[in-house]
Amino acid sequence: MKYDSIFDVVGHIMVGPSSSHTAGACRIGYIANILLGEIPVKARISLHGSFAETYRGHKTDIALIGGLLGFPPEDERIPDSFNIADKKGMQYSFTEIDLGSDYHPNSVLLELESKNEKLSIIGCSIGGGNIVIKEINGLEAGFDGDSPTIIEIHKDVRGMVANITSAIAMHGLQIIEMHLSRNIRKGIALSWIECSAPISDELIETIRDIPEMINVRCLNV
Amino acid sequence: MYKNLKHFLNDSKENKLSLHEAVIKEECLSTDKTRDFVLKRAKKSLDAMLNSLEKGNTLDINLPIKEVIEQSQLMMKSPTFLSKDLKEAVYWAMSIVEYSNGMGIICAAPTAGSSGVFPAVLFKAQQMLDKTEEDVMNAFLVGSMVGAIIGNNATLSGSEGGCQAEVGVASAMAASTITYLAGGTPSQVEQSVALSLKNLLGLICDPVAGLVISPCIKRNAIGVMNAFLAAEMALSGVTSIIPADEVIEAMMKVGLALPSNLKETGTGGIADTPTGRRIKKEIFGKK
Known part of the structure; x- marks a missing residue:
């Protein structure tokens, strides 16, 4: 439908x-x-x-x-x-x-x-x-902005998604949809994660403090 | 969400619910929202529709767009053939789409280009029948469900189905809404959908220069008249030989069969006339 x-x-x-x-x-x-x-x-x-x-x-x-x-x-x-x-x-x-x-x-x-x-x-x-x-910033995204979304640009290293998603779980949010795209040549990646409820400043700070994180942006709609 | 109109009517009958109560129940079930949320959300859309109607009718709207000729105002002259009410409903519908062209805020129903039909017909019928806000809300819910059902079984996009999917659907939504508002039976509501949609089957989308001005503004006028006509026929007991759900299926097939130059590309129909092509050149240069 x-x-x-x-x-x-x-x-x-x-x-x-x-x-x-x-x-x-x-x-x-x-x-x-x-x-x-x-x-x-x-x-x-x-x-x-x-x-x-x-x-x-x-x-x-x-x-x-x-x-x-x-x-x-x-x-x-x-x-x-x-x-x-x-x-x-x-x-x-x-x-x-x-x-x-x-x-x-x-x-x-x-x-x-x-x-x-x-x-x-x-x-x-x-x-x-x-x-x-x-x-x-030249990296593939693909979200529609209909749900609260966290967008992270980070170094393309192991464990980033695990760290981000565990932070989200600890703050009591459920993930609706997520996506990761890598730019291997530049060694960076962009991930976006749609959440079930508005994203708090504390959660954004927690994600920002993850090592190798470059930039975190938040869309609360 | 209801699969089709038959499902909608059967569900309301089996659960002994009025049509509008069935819509509220179904909306809550498919979107995981409360009754209170649904009614408040509906009120927000109705308020936006009323606002566009009032602002669209104000003569001295301060909008940056000067090229939209306010043809709707000519409809304020006293009528020759129509009743005063019907003429005013046409005026309302045209002025809402003119207002939209001046960057006014409207509520799409189902699209921006066809946004005049549904509010003009609904609020005029409320005035003519002296109905309450609650009656209007209930009728709005029924017409909205009709729109969603047509969207799911056919299309609401001019680029996919031509103008029958925009003004045609708006007219069917409006017809079912006022049939319900006037106290019509569920079967009469269904008939009003079949009768109104059939009349506009095959209507092409041929906007001059690709803009939502010509013929869109004045096509909202036929959407209004067709809705009152279909509702009047249904309330009188006139029935469509072809059931509404089958008309909806036929609408989709007709839409798919239409060539792309008659589906919003602005390259066929009245867009592809000497005057249409000249206007396009004047606005966009030699492209």
């Missing part, structure tokens, strides 16, 4: 005009904002495929900036996103990019900078306002 709930059909409250080109784009930006932990100072936005071809008509650009400002797709401030971004001192630019045929036609590469950090994300809007975060 595609739909387990009536709210899959009448529950998507979102900015118009297009669930895939507007609401989904906003959601990618919104998740990028949460992963960065703040509004980016600089955002270089590269639009791929159908996003590149039709973003002006569907207001994909305004929606992405709204998301980066931390507005979820049902936020009434989204139409005013460009003005708000200017007031908050967020610099942004839009270009078109061809990521290749491996990427969904509605994909975007976000290269973000905060005061201390850089983060690059490729997100795909796969229809009906649903999205997938496909890559983070």
Whole structure:
């Protein structure tokens, strides 16, 4: 069954005009904002495929900036996103990019900078306002942002997953889904773990303290 | 989740539950949520629908998008052929999708492009029949289940099934909702789905320049009229020769048979007319 709930059909409250080109784009930006932990100072936005071809008509650009400002797709401030971004001192630019045929036609590469950090994300809007975060900092991801998710980038060494999952168990959370991808050449790996309940700051600190951990990000939705 | 409409109606009969109580029971079972959660979540969607209707009807909405011509306002003139109520329902539906085009916040039902039909029909019927908020909630639940059942047995996406899957389904949801609101029997609710969906079978998705403007906004108007028509017929005792579940299956087959240029690609139908192609060129350049 595609739909387990009536709210899959009448529950998507979102900015118009297009669930895939507007609401989904906003959601990618919104998740990028949460992963960065703040509004980016600089955002270089590269639009791929159908996003590149039709973003002006569907207001994909305004929606992405709204998301980066931390507005979820049902936020009434989204139409005013460009003005708000200017007031908050967020610099942004839009270009078109061809990521290749491996990427969904509605994909975007976000290269973000905060005061201390850089983060690059490729997100795909796969229809009906649903999205997938496909890559983070060049490493394969693949989560949809519908559940609380912990994302770790760590050295590609033995025992990392065991350490992370035991920390999650100790904090009383159940794992819904998990995934690990390795970049053998760089010797690093990315794992993401969807949990049954919101993730506490203590759990994030515990995971951050695991030896060989490079970066931990948390998405509480 | 119910497999089909027959399963939905049989389950309510066997458990001696009204249709809306059966929806609440089934939703709790398949999503592991409480009755209270389901009702609150439904209220949130209904509130968003009402909000889009009210904001969409405000004349001086401050939206950054100027190119959406507010054709819906022309429908406020006094009617020639329709009743005042039906004309106003059409106005509401069109103005919600115009509002969505101006980056307004809407509740997809089942999609953004078809989001005007369901709220316009439901809230107009509430006004016409002088029904309470609780009645509206119950009717909303029944129409939502009809939408989910059609989605599971066919599709709710224009790119998979054409506009019949969007405005067509919205119209069937709306028809079943107001048939229930008016006190129709479960069998009449089922008939309203068959009657409304049949009328829009084969409706293509051919957006000019790929945007959710033309023909989408005005197709919401036929979704509204078709819903009132099907509900009126069902409540009068008119029945469909083909059962609703079979109409839903037929809708999926028709959707699969439609060529891709008639399924949201903006390359067929009215999108592929001299005027449609010119508008696309004006908006997006020479692509």
